[in-house]
Amino acid sequence: MASLNYNIDFGSVCKTQLIFCMVLYFVFISLSNLYPSCPSSDFLSSFWKTAPDISISSRSVVSPTISNDSPTISAISNDSPTITNDPTISNDSSTISTISNDSPTNLSHLVFGLVGSELAWHHRKAYIESWWRPNVTRGFLFLDKEPTAELLPWSRASPPYRISENLATFLKKPDLTAQRIVHGILETFREDHENFRWLVMGDDDSIFFLDNIVEILAKFDHTRYYYLGGHSEFIFSNYWFSFSQGFGGAGFILSAPLAKALAKDLENCLRRYEHLEAADLTAMSCIADIGVSLTPLRGIHQMDMRGDASGFLSSHPQFPLMSLHHFDMMEPIFPSMDRAKSTSHLMKAAKVDQSRMLQQTVCHHRQSNWTFSISWGYSVHIYERIMPRSYLQYPIETFETWLPNPTPPHYMFNTRLPSNDSCEAPHLFFFKSIKTTPKNDVFTSFSRAWSRGLLPCSSNSAEIITKINVISPETKRTEIERCECCDVVRVHGSKATVKIRKCMSDEIIA
Numbered sequence: 001m002a003s004l005n006y007n008i009d010f011g012s013v014c015k016t017q018l019i020f021c022m023v024l025y026f027v028f029i030s031l032s033n034l035y036p037s038c039p040s041s042d043f044l045s046s047f048w049k050t051a052p053d054i055s056i057s058s059r060s061v062v063s064p065t066i067s068n069d070s071p072t073i074s075a076i077s078n079d080s081p082t083i084t085n086d087p088t089i090s091n092d093s094s095t096i097s098t099i100s101n102d103s104p105t106n107l108s109h110l111v112f113g114l115v116g117s118e119l120a121w122h123h124r125k126a127y128i129e130s131w132w133r134p135n136v137t138r139g140f141l142f143l144d145k146e147p148t149a150e151l152l153p154w155s156r157a158s159p160p161y162r163i164s165e166n167l168a169t170f171l172k173k174p175d176l177t178a179q180r181i182v183h184g185i186l187e188t189f190r191e192d193h194e195n196f197r198w199l200v201m202g203d204d205d206s207i208f209f210l211d212n213i214v215e216i217l218a219k220f221d222h223t224r225y226y227y228l229g230g231h232s233e234f235i236f237s238n239y240w241f242s243f244s245q246g247f248g249g250a251g252f253i254l255s256a257p258l259a260k261a262l263a264k265d266l267e268n269c270l271r272r273y274e275h276l277e278a279a280d281l282t283a284m285s286c287i288a289d290i291g292v293s294l295t296p297l298r299g300i301h302q303m304d305m306r307g308d309a310s311g312f313l314s315s316h317p318q319f320p321l322m323s324l325h326h327f328d329m330m331e332p333i334f335p336s337m338d339r340a341k342s343t344s345h346l347m348k349a350a351k352v353d354q355s356r357m358l359q360q361t362v363c364h365h366r367q368s369n370w371t372f373s374i375s376w377g378y379s380v381h382i383y384e385r386i387m388p389r390s391y392l393q394y395p396i397e398t399f400e401t402w403l404p405n406p407t408p409p410h411y412m413f414n415t416r417l418p419s420n421d422s423c424e425a426p427h428l429f430f431f432k433s434i435k436t437t438p439k440n441d442v443f444t445s446f447s448r449a450w451s452r453g454l455l456p457c458s459s460n461s462a463e464i465i466t467k468i469n470v471i472s473p474e475t476k477r478t479e480i481e482r483c484e485c486c487d488v489v490r491v492h493g494s495k496a497t498v499k500i501r502k503c504m505s506d507e508i509i510a
């Protein structure tokens, strides 16, 4: 969403902001050095503590905790002296008291609010239809105006549409785009909040991985106040908008009590922050005023980058993939396919196993000194020397910055620079096809994108390999706190076969 409002005069603010940014950065560096043992993942660890079972396949929410907490719900619902602008939002407890606290969260508990525009929907429809499950996924697409004849009759594979409310009745601003997006939260809530646990807001050029979203949400207590989302990959976007906001194109997720409280205050809040031009910043401000701060999740991707995103997608953070935004802004993610085709191609793998989607698995073929780095369902890289996982976890910077920005740091993660050194540059293979075998294995094949065109690193060139088969278990991944391991089981002629398995307790990937 934030991208909609990027037509700021970037050049003029750039210099002063950057200098300030650098100062902050160095303060941060020196502070971190003062506390070298401070773990970086503190933020999430407190959440994981409340959910002792972090195995991704187990949907059992910690029921004792939840049932003990249920009195808070009624307390929450009965309070609120807040002004209700909307008579349909009752403040009695009926809306959320129907939540059955002992049943695991499933897709039926999620309601999506996707905000798009009539103009863009003609080509963005393909992105949404690639993941939307008609009559199963709940939610609506909000358009700025009635669809033209070309879009009618409305596709059954698309979410049902609604036309956004006219906000000019209470806001006096010429451009209400940002406010229309934020108001979508209230409109979605109003349309459908029966037995819902989570409200997911997103843009119309994003792909959501529903099974993973459900798995992750099932670990949170939906009767509490949660605002889940993702940062921008581009540091400056976080600085310029806010490090405290979830970048909404990629989706932010509100638990039921928060969605309810937000819907109630929304129109007041839009007046309070009428001066803001950015939707996500406005939404964050409204949420912060309710007393809730962002819990960032590393599987939600704004994809604030340009050009070739393959380097990023080949070294995905160790967290289940939840969303990918900005499909319109980068090159198609598969070579020789257009954007729509790339999207449905990626979803072929996602339909078989979302738990492994883009998860990076590294193994070595010692006889030839090769390293295989697999991004499940997307790509395989072969390097002609032994490289440790610690190094390969950093994406190769195949992509460019979201906005022109000469001064590093650019990204919220470390990168490796592309290289023409034959001991550094990988051979690239992309996802071709997937099938389940009678032996309950998943068989994914990858084919070479192009010849690397460099001399071999040592005596063993991987240039002859044109096809790689990756075999993974049909059972979903159950550990998200440790990656999986693999074995190169066969290299024969132009073909290599790699098998993914659980890591041994003392296994070292280097």
Ligand SMILES: *[C@@H]1O[C@H](CO)[C@@H](O)[C@H](O)[C@H]1NC(C)=O
Pocket: 079, 080, 081, 084, 087, 089, 090, 091, 092
């Ligand atoms: C909500 O609560 C307020 C104050 O407690 C009350 O005045 C109002 O009538 C309630 N609204 C509804 C729809 O129940």
Ligand SMILES: *[C@@H]1O[C@H](CO)[C@@H](O)[C@H](O)[C@H]1NC(C)=O
Pocket: 100, 103, 104, 105, 106, 107, 108
């Ligand atoms: C989802 O959970 C509800 C209970 O909250 C249950 O009634 C429903 O059958 C479940 N749906 C699926 C698809 O498992």
Ligand SMILES: *[C@@H]1O[C@H](CO)[C@@H](O)[C@H](O)[C@H]1NC(C)=O
Pocket: 134, 135, 156, 157
């Ligand atoms: C969804 O449900 C409606 C009404 O129950 C039905 O007419 C329609 O064919 C269904 N769509 C799909 C894609 O199953």
Ligand SMILES: *[C@@H]1O[C@H](CO)[C@@H](O)[C@H](O)[C@H]1NC(C)=O
Pocket: 367, 368, 369, 458, 459, 460
């Ligand atoms: C693999 O690399 C090691 C260390 O660089 C080297 O000693 C060995 O000869 C290499 N083996 C092959 C087959 O290239």
Ligand SMILES: *[C@@H]1O[C@H](CO)[C@@H](O)[C@H](O)[C@H]1NC(C)=O
Pocket: 418, 419, 420
């Ligand atoms: C690698 O070589 C190619 C072809 O000579 C060139 O276009 C490219 O810019 C080089 N890349 C780097 C990172 O040096």
